[in-house]
Amino acid sequence: MSTGRRIGAAIVVVALVAVGAVLGLRTVLDSLDSVPSGESCSAGGYQLDTQQAVVASQMVGVVLTRQLPERAAVLVLMAGLQESKLRNLGAGDGDRDSVGVLQQRPSQGWGTIQQLSDVHFATGAFLTALVKVPGWQTMPSADAVQAVQISADGNAYAKHEPEAQALSDAFTGAKPAALNCVFPKPTVVATTAQVAAQIVADLPIATPTTSATSISVAGASWPTAAWFVANGDRLGVESVAYADRTWTRGKGWRTTTAGSGAVVATMHQ
Numbered sequence: 001m002s003t004g005r006r007i008g009a010a011i012v013v014v015a016l017v018a019v020g021a022v023l024g025l026r027t028v029l030d031s032l033d034s035v036p037s038g039e040s041c042s043a044g045g046y047q048l049d050t051q052q053a054v055v056a057s058q059m060v061g062v063v064l065t066r067q068l069p070e071r072a073a074v075l076v077l078m079a080g081l082q083e084s085k086l087r088n089l090g091a092g093d094g095d096r097d098s099v100g101v102l103q104q105r106p107s108q109g110w111g112t113i114q115q116l117s118d119v120h121f122a123t124g125a126f127l128t129a130l131v132k133v134p135g136w137q138t139m140p141s142a143d144a145v146q147a148v149q150i151s152a153d154g155n156a157y158a159k160h161e162p163e164a165q166a167l168s169d170a171f172t173g174a175k176p177a178a179l180n181c182v183f184p185k186p187t188v189v190a191t192t193a194q195v196a197a198q199i200v201a202d203l204p205i206a207t208p209t210t211s212a213t214s215i216s217v218a219g220a221s222w223p224t225a226a227w228f229v230a231n232g233d234r235l236g237v238e239s240v241a242y243a244d245r246t247w248t249r250g251k252g253w254r255t256t257t258a259g260s261g262a263v264v265a266t267m268h269q
Contacts, residue, residue: 039233041181044166052086053181053230055101055119060171061202062123064223070172071137076102076126077164078157079145088119102126102149120202171230173222177245180252181229186268189236195265198235199227213267220263228265238268 041053048056059080063073080086083103090099091113097105100122104110115121126148130136133147141161146154170178190198192210199217200207205224209216217224225242232240232249240247242263246256249268 039183041179041230043170043179044163044175046163046166048086048167050181050183050230050233053179054234055080055086055088056167057171057227057230058119058202059101059123060168060223061227062120062127064172065204066124066127067204068127068131069137070168070174071141072127072130073168073172074161074164075130075136075141075145075148076123077167078141078160079126079149081160081164082145082151082157083149088117090117171223171226173226176222176243177225177247177253179226179229180247181232181249182252183233183249186236186238186249187233189268192267195231195235195237195267198231199224203227213269215265215267216262217264218262224263228263236268237265239266240264241266 039050041048041050056077059076060073063070063076066072077086080101083098084101086101088101089103091097093099095103097107099106099113100116101119102116102122102125104116104122104125106113106116110116110125111121116125129148130144133139133144136144136147139147140158142154142156142158145157149157151157166178169175192212192215196208196210196215199205199215203220203224205217205220209218215228220242222242225240225245225247228237228240229247231237238249240263241256241260244256244259245253247253
């Protein structure tokens with residue numbers, strides 16, 4: 001082989017190695033897209049921050065407490081995504097006198113500013129109006145939401161349906177371990193009694209059993225596990241165990257060999 005051909009062959013080999021390296025790196029990066037990083041959460045490929053996850057957990061908790069079908073959770077989440085991006089907006093942060101996660105207006109009879117600033121109250125007000133809409137279970141989702149919200153552009157809700165469905169699947173437990181949050185360390189660490197009181201206020205569950213470092217909820221399932229994960233940053237949850245899965249704040253969900261019949265959350269030490 002001539003010197004020129006050897007050089008040409010060497011260039012081809014180097015190019016192929018470089019391409020392979022790039023493709024390999026791209027594969028690794030693509031695999032990381034579905035894993036939350038920093039202080040963030042993901043569900044069904046959709047990203048949200050820990051504050052949005054808290055709001056979503058509270059909204060779906062109201063649906064579960066009222067024993068409404070999952071469709072109700074999808075619809076109220078669609079409204080929340082469009083109206084506030086799942087943020088509990090204060091007075092003056094929204095349009096005109098709109099307030100809260102659903103941007104409901106006191107002047108339109110939804111409630112007082114203080115009431116509508118409570119995610120539970122705001123969600124409950126939406127659901128009370130929703131179940132009065134004839135055919136809400138089967139009509140197009142955006143139409144059902146618009147019948148409640150009476151927005152200037154009712155079509156805007158439709159684009160949020162896939163994300164709302166993914167969040168609903170995660171928080172209702174339709175898909176196990178579907179909510180994954182990762183954060184380097186909790187913002188604060190609450191007492192186990194405080195955590196127990198908050199989850200009982202949000203979800204229809206039995207009274208938890210607490211120790212100095214853990215909260216155990218017998219008879220609970222994936223909605224309870226998802227709540228602990230969503231609220232982990234603001235309350236100081238270190239890990240959550242249920243069935244054959246364990247979640248930790250630094251790594252997310254992992255499959256484990258030892259199963260748990262109760263949902264057990266351990267606090268950060």
